[in-house]
Amino acid sequence: MDTAILENPGLSEEQQRCLDLYDEEDLKLMALAEAAKGKGLNRVEEIARFARAAGYSRLGIAHCVAVKDAGVRLEELLTLKGFEVTRIDCKICRLPAAALAEGARGIACNPIGQAQLLATAETQLNVSMGLCLGHDLLFNKHSLAPVTTLIVKDRTNGHNPLLALI
Numbered sequence: 001m002d003t004a005i006l007e008n009p010g011l012s013e014e015q016q017r018c019l020d021l022y023d024e025e026d027l028k029l030m031a032l033a034e035a036a037k038g039k040g041l042n043r044v045e046e047i048a049r050f051a052r053a054a055g056y057s058r059l060g061i062a063h064c065v066a067v068k069d070a071g072v073r074l075e076e077l078l079t080l081k082g083f084e085v086t087r088i089d090c091k092i093c094r095l096p097a098a099a100l101a102e103g104a105r106g107i108a109c110n111p112i113g114q115a116q117l118l119a120t121a122e123t124q125l126n127v128s129m130g131l132c133l134g135h136d137l138l139f140n141k142h143s144l145a146p147v148t149t150l151i152v153k154d155r156t157n158g159h160n161p162l163l164a165l166i
Contacts, residue, residue: 029054029146043150044074048081050148051125060123061087062114062139067130067151067159074127074150086121088114090131111135115142130159 011019022030036050051059059078063071068089075087090109097104111131115138118126123145128136130151140147157163 044077047127047148047150048078048083051083054125056124058084058086058121058123060118060121060126060145061085061129062111062118062126062131063087063129064090064109064131064153070151071129074129086118086123088117090114090135092117109135111139112142115139115144119144
């Protein structure tokens with residue numbers, strides 16, 4: 001990494017060490033995220049604005065079947081904004097849950113399958129919606145495209161984990 005680009009004489013040594021963690025691609029992402037912020041924009045609008053600023057045209061949605069309607073609505077909104085959207089629900093491939101976790105029943109979620117199918121679709125930015133804890137970790141780990149989260153699974157608080165802290 002060329003740290004000469006990042007050096008700033010007004011920073012403390014600790015601040016410079018922290019800044020040195022960022023490469024040029026990271027700094028570009030931070031600048032795009034800053035530019036995507038807008039007064040009065042909701043998160044969906046910010047995602048679309050960020051994707052457009054980054055030059056992304058192919059977006060992916062990985063969602064839980066419990067929030068399927070929201071996933072379909074996001075797909076519609078992003079498509080109307082001119083993006084090519086691929087949406088994959090968590091039950092892709094219909095794997096038996098017992099094949100992944102001893103004693104589990106029913107059909108398993110398949111976050112790695114979601115990530116692979118979105119990679120096949122060559123998505124440039126993926127949106128996670130309501131994936132279970134652990135499943136979201138695996139999806140993020142295996143996604144080839146950057147991932148942003150729109151909905152966090154919280155069965156008790158209507159998918160709003162902030163309520164647990166109030």
